[in-house]
Amino acid sequence: MARAQQQVCVPGLGVLKVSQRRVFTFPTGLIGFEQLRKFVVASSQAMEPLKWLISLEQPEIALPTLVPWHVDPSYELPPEFQDPETFVPLAVVAFEPSGQILVNLKAPIVLNVRTLQGRQVVIPGDRYSATHPLSIAVPRAG
Amino acid sequence: MLVISRKVGEEICIDGMVTIRVLGIDPRGVVRLGVEAPRTVAVHRKELYERLRQLNVQAARRELPEVVAQLRLARLYRVAQKVKLPAVKVEP
Numbered sequence: 001m002a003r004a005q006q007q008v009c010v011p012g013l014g015v016l017k018v019s020q021r022r023v024f025t026f027p028t029g030l031i032g033f034e035q036l037r038k039f040v041v042a043s044s045q046a047m048e049p050l051k052w053l054i055s056l057e058q059p060e061i062a063l064p065t066l067v068p069w070h071v072d073p074s075y076e077l078p079p080e081f082q083d084p085e086t087f088v089p090l091a092v093v094a095f096e097p098s099g100q101i102l103v104n105l106k107a108p109i110v111l112n113v114r115t116l117q118g119r120q121v122v123i124p125g126d127r128y129s130a131t132h133p134l135s136i137a138v139p140r141a142g
Numbered sequence: 143m144l145v146i147s148r149k150v151g152e153e154i155c156i157d158g159m160v161t162i163r164v165l166g167i168d169p170r171g172v173v174r175l176g177v178e179a180p181r182t183v184a185v186h187r188k189e190l191y192e193r194l195r196q197l198n199v200q201a202a203r204r205e206l207p208e209v210v211a212q213l214r215l216a217r218l219y220r221v222a223q224k225v226k227l228p229a230v231k232v233e234p
Binding site (some may be wrong): 012013014015016017018019021022026027028029030031032033034038041042046047049050051052056061062063064066067068069071072073083084085088092093094095099101102104106107111113116119120122130131134135136141 | 146181182183184186189190193194195196197198199200201202204205206207208209210212213216217218219220221223225226227228229230231232233234
């Protein structure tokens, strides 16, 4: 099979050059987007720590995510996902109309960087919230 | 809706691949179910699924510059360990 490079036009991000070695397959899709199976993670220095999970089949579907340790330094995945060389979690960031930023720590998207597979994993128990609010730094008065 | 009566220990089978067994019913009326399904079938509690679906859809709807600007105001921790993730670079 050819190691093709694919060009994908993503609204707001421009044209991305996607190598097949960076494409993640979601065998069950993503919750709410079950028909979508192929995703890439897009990042740039300027957007750090934000990473975009972008659907290759529908590039206008792009979810802002970040590595959950930015929110909770002691964040832990369930035991079967704890090998950091294999599994990388991304927490989906949602925005309320009020401006409140919510991070989903309860159901991280777990990417297996060896098999290039991903799925949204629900962490059992009540340690993590699906709507963890981020505190906002109050801009200093001028 | 298809309605099926089952006793504790009995099962129903969906599409030949998914099996749901009634494990027990406690005095409070809580029913414990055991689900066996292939890894490609996602199984969730319905109300949690609905909440997660709504959050993902809400997240996907935001415009990019707004998101970056808003996140800049948030208090975040530095992550010490290097996260190795095959990613696509966004050209400036």
